[in-house]
Structures are given as structure tokens and as C-alpha cells.
Amino acid sequence: MGLGHFGGGLGAVKYLLDRGAMVTVTDLRSADELADSLSQLDVSQLEALVLGEHRDNLFTRAELLVVNPAVKPGNRYVELARTVGVPITSEINLFWQHCRGKKLVVTGSTGKSTTASLIHQFLQAAGVPSRLGGNIGVSLLPLVDEITPDEWVVLELSSFQLAALDELRPRPDIAVVTNFFPNHLDWHGTLDAYREAKQTAVCWQTKNEIAVLNADDADSALWPTDAKVVWYGKECWRDRPGVVVGDNHLIVRSSSGGWKIELTDLAPYLRTPHGLMNVAAAFGAVTVALGIPVDKLAGALLNFQGLPHRMQTVAEIEGRTFINDSKATTPEATIAALKSLLQPAILIAGGKDKGADLTELAQTIRSKTKAVALIGDTATALEQLLTTPTSDHARSASALRIERCNTLAAAVEWAWQQSAPGDAILLSPACASHGEFANYEQRGEQFIEFVKSVIQ
Structure with a gap:
């Protein structure tokens, strides 16, 4: 249940097929959305492939249900399998x-x-x-x-x-x-x-x-x-x-x-x-x-090279440093990223709302950046926090340049326009990517592509 993009679902399918199991894969995503995972799988070996929906009978007739970790607790289909005694596990x-x-x-x-x-x-x-x-x-x-x-x-x-x-x-x-x-x-x-x-x-x-x-x-x-x-x-x-x-x-x-x-x-x-x-x-x-x-x-x-999408310098253009920190999916990760920079920063932040408190992030953005482009579901909440004066940050709040952008591409373009030689343009969203992107990796890869378009 849930092939996904991160390899766990694919690993479980391959493991079970190698042991002669009759495997059915079901995922709410479409074939286009799962193209990267499906390309690594011999679909002809599957008992069935059901995409875009789940079907009750798949869960009541299974002998084992392997659930993707992204599936939330209390999921109706998982509980349906549980009520009829189907063993439930994960990769x-x-x-x-x-x-x-x-x-x-x-x-x-x-x-x-x-x-x-x-x-x-x-x-x-x-x-x-x-x-x-x-x-x-x-x-x-x-x-x-x-x-x-x-x-x-x-x-x-x-x-x-x-x-x-x-x-x-x-x-x-x-x-x-x-x-x-x-x-x-x-x-x-x-x-x-x-x-x-x-x-x-x-x-x-x-x-x-x-x-x-x-x-x-x-x-x-x-x-x-x-x-x-x-x-x-x-x-x-x-x-x-x-x-x-x-x-x-x-x-x-x-x-x-x-x-x-x-x-x-x-x-x-x-x-x-x-x-x-x-x-x-x-x-x-x-x-x-x-x-x-x-x-x-x-x-x-x-000689440790770091990891992709984690404070990854992807380009130096006319004195500006572009940094891909798409893996920063929590406010604390973005706070740490901003505090590690020595040069003036223009931040691109925002994404799916996971219910995290963004107050400390807003305070850090005020004190550590000269401009911020806001994207995704959390853009409204972050903008409100950034534009509400406080006794400690009223001065910096009025000086901070803030822009709401509908897409990451627009955010990169705006950040470039606001920048000057010596600046860092940092993608560190502080939020999950679901919405415009399937995952943080796709978000980071798209950021790199948008940076290349700036060069061109």
C-alpha cells in the first residue's frame, strides 16, 4: 500500500517478488506521478497494479499488508484490513x-x-x-x-x-x-x-x-x-x-x-x-x-562532501551564491541554515503546513535576511508573522523585503532581482514540499534548474 518515491515501497515489492509472493501494488497517485518508481519495476511480475484509487476487496482478501510509512494512523483501508485479521507490517x-x-x-x-x-x-x-x-x-x-x-x-x-x-x-x-x-x-x-x-x-x-x-x-x-x-x-x-x-x-x-x-x-x-x-x-x-x-x-x-539538498552550493553567479537546502523541512533546520551563513541572505521559504510553530523562524528571518520570498501553504502565516511589529524586531520588520510567489520559479527570479554581489540566495523552505512538488528532492532539483535559467 503506497509505492511512493523514496525507495521503501519499491524495496518491499522487489523483496516479496523474489520470494515468490503474489504482489498487488495499490497507490492513490497516478502512473505519471509514480513514473520514477514504476520505471524500476517489472510490472508484468505483479498480480495487480491499482493506481489512482484503493479498493476495499484488496485489503480484505490480502494475506499480508505492507504499508508505506507515509500512510497516516487510522487510515480507513488499513483499519479495514485489521478488522478482518490481515497481518500488517512495513518495509x-x-x-x-x-x-x-x-x-x-x-x-x-x-x-x-x-x-x-x-x-x-x-x-x-x-x-x-x-x-x-x-x-x-x-x-x-x-x-x-x-x-x-x-x-x-x-x-x-x-x-x-x-x-x-x-x-x-x-x-x-x-x-x-x-x-x-x-x-x-x-x-x-x-x-x-x-x-x-x-x-x-x-x-x-x-x-x-x-x-x-x-x-x-x-x-x-x-x-x-x-x-x-x-x-x-x-x-x-x-x-x-x-x-x-x-x-x-x-x-x-x-x-x-x-x-x-x-x-x-x-x-x-x-x-x-x-x-x-x-x-x-x-x-x-x-x-x-x-x-x-x-x-x-x-x-x-x-573530505566529507555533504549530501544533496543539504546546504548544497549549486552555483556562483555574478558574485551571488545559490544554496540548495531543500531538505530543510522543519523551522529548526532553516534557522540553523540561516545562522550558519556569513554573507547577507535572501531566503526562499514555505511549503506544506505540518502544524509547526513558525514564530521563532520568523524572528530569525527578520534578523538574518535582507529579503524573503514566500511560497506554498505556509506563505500566509509566515507573512503575517513577519509583518506584525514586535518590540524586539519592529525596525527589522519594516526593512525586510517580503514577496509572495505562486511558484518556486517565480521566487528564484524575484530573489535574483533583489540580490547584490556578495549575497547568498538560499532555498531553505522550513516546510514539506507536498503541493507544487512530490518531495524535497524534486523541489531541490527544480531549484537547480531554475538557477540555471538565471545563468542563461
Whole structure:
């Protein structure tokens, strides 16, 4: 149920077909909307392909229902299957049940993709067999039989995936939590439900497992777990193993030694406060938890290229820097992006309303940008927040240039017109992409194309 665009649905279909199952795929999207996923699938192998609708009989007659994590709780068709006793699972649940490798889970509201990728690259640099998968867009399910017990599987997991996984009481060998902010409230319904889903990463662990937690995050630092805790952050203890984050350096202490890491030891992409926290979390997992010396990781740390759609510099045009941060789907991610910039910024923000509080984002936009183009469903709310004077920001509110744009293309054009040499034009939406775009990746790719049109 739900082929989707991110690979999980496709991975589940391939896995089941390889095992001789009779697979029916049903998705509310059309064939055109799913063209990228369908092109990677031999449709002739399917029992049926139903697009643009769901049919009741598919759910009542199934022997197993594999649900895409994007499907909201309480979905009528899922509940219909449940009432007649159909077993319900997900792609990540199937993987968890059949994976023989050691599991390292990374979750959080922001920074989890970069942290998971760093951990994977660190393990590779140290010669430790590892694979990267989960919400980062790669399904490892079709390859699960190839994974050996001595391999590490680094899984970036979303709250949607963890909510489904909870019924298995998962106990990852190592769990890393980056932070916790309100997000996806349109899916979970309440902040408590979102928190409970995220806590699945650590709540079933025992003293035999390790949880790497952010000492600076007031919420996730208090999550219940029986695991041995490795702390990282500015506020963590300096006299025991862990990672201390300074303004321009890290101190790593483990059973295998101690190291001071300067900004110059990091790839340029990571030389920001947000980047330092990601690096600290990765060292907490690899050096403190697993005992791998920093010396073996130096090359991977300095040469880390970052990920597409995450503070990705895509062009330098007449002194302007265009930055694609389409992966910033929360206010906190965009706030971090704006605070990391040294040059004047023109921001493109907005998208699907997930129920997040945009007040702090508006304050940061006022203080950190010279102009902002607003797009998507949240444009009205953001504009209202930005144009309402406050005692702290009345002056900057009146000076800030604001434009409502119907499309991303129009926003890029307007931002270019407002810019001057030395400026950064930043796409960092703070919201999901659903609406004008299928996902954040398509949004980022379109931004890059629109930037090319500026060059022309």
C-alpha cells in the first residue's frame, strides 16, 4: 500500500517478488506521478497494479499488508484490513526482522541524514563493513540476505518508520538521537505521539546496548532508556567518555584515547554550529561507543562532501551564491541554515503546513535576511508573522523585503532581482514540499534548474 518515491515501497515489492509472493501494488497517485518508481519495476511480475484509487476487496482478501510509512494512523483501508485479521507490517519492519547484521539507528528532528552518512563513512574509513539505508532513500530490504552478522547497518529512521517498528520492541546495538523539535504534527496528531514514536529508538534498549544522546537537547536528553548512555554536546561532562562541543573545536574522550579536533580538521560543509553537533554525534557512536580511534577517521572527516539538498552550493553567479537546502523541512533546520551563513541572505521559504510553530523562524528571518520570498501553504502565516511589529524586531520588520510567489520559479527570479554581489540566495523552505512538488528532492532539483535559467 503506497509505492511512493523514496525507495521503501519499491524495496518491499522487489523483496516479496523474489520470494515468490503474489504482489498487488495499490497507490492513490497516478502512473505519471509514480513514473520514477514504476520505471524500476517489472510490472508484468505483479498480480495487480491499482493506481489512482484503493479498493476495499484488496485489503480484505490480502494475506499480508505492507504499508508505506507515509500512510497516516487510522487510515480507513488499513483499519479495514485489521478488522478482518490481515497481518500488517512495513518495509523497515520486514528488514528488521530478517537482518542478521548489527544495527545502528540514527533519528532526530534535524541532522539525522548527515549524521548517519558521517557514521557510515567513518566505518568505511576504518575498514569496518557497513551499509547505509533507511529513510535516507535506500532500501536495504532486497539485499537483506547478503548482510552478514559482522556487518554494521546504519539506518536513518523517521518517526513514521519508528512508529511502525515499535510493535517489534526494537533494540538497536547503538541508537543515536540528534535532537527533538515539534514536527509532523499533521501526521502524528500530537507532540506526545511524535515524541513517543521517536523514543522507540531507545526505549526498548537494555544495558547491553548503547544510546548516544545530545546533552544540550532538553527533551531527548531525558528520554527513558536502560542503555549505556554516551553523551555529546556543550553541556556534557568533561571528565568521562563522550564528546564535548566547543565554539570552534571538539574534545573526544574514549577508552582508546583523547583528541582535540579543530575546525580546520573538518570538511567546509561541517564548519558550522549545526555541523559540529552532527560530527560530535558521529564520534560518539564510532569513537566513544565502538572504540575506533579518531586517527583512522581523519581523511573521511576532512573530505566529507555533504549530501544533496543539504546546504548544497549549486552555483556562483555574478558574485551571488545559490544554496540548495531543500531538505530543510522543519523551522529548526532553516534557522540553523540561516545562522550558519556569513554573507547577507535572501531566503526562499514555505511549503506544506505540518502544524509547526513558525514564530521563532520568523524572528530569525527578520534578523538574518535582507529579503524573503514566500511560497506554498505556509506563505500566509509566515507573512503575517513577519509583518506584525514586535518590540524586539519592529525596525527589522519594516526593512525586510517580503514577496509572495505562486511558484518556486517565480521566487528564484524575484530573489535574483533583489540580490547584490556578495549575497547568498538560499532555498531553505522550513516546510514539506507536498503541493507544487512530490518531495524535497524534486523541489531541490527544480531549484537547480531554475538557477540555471538565471545563468542563461
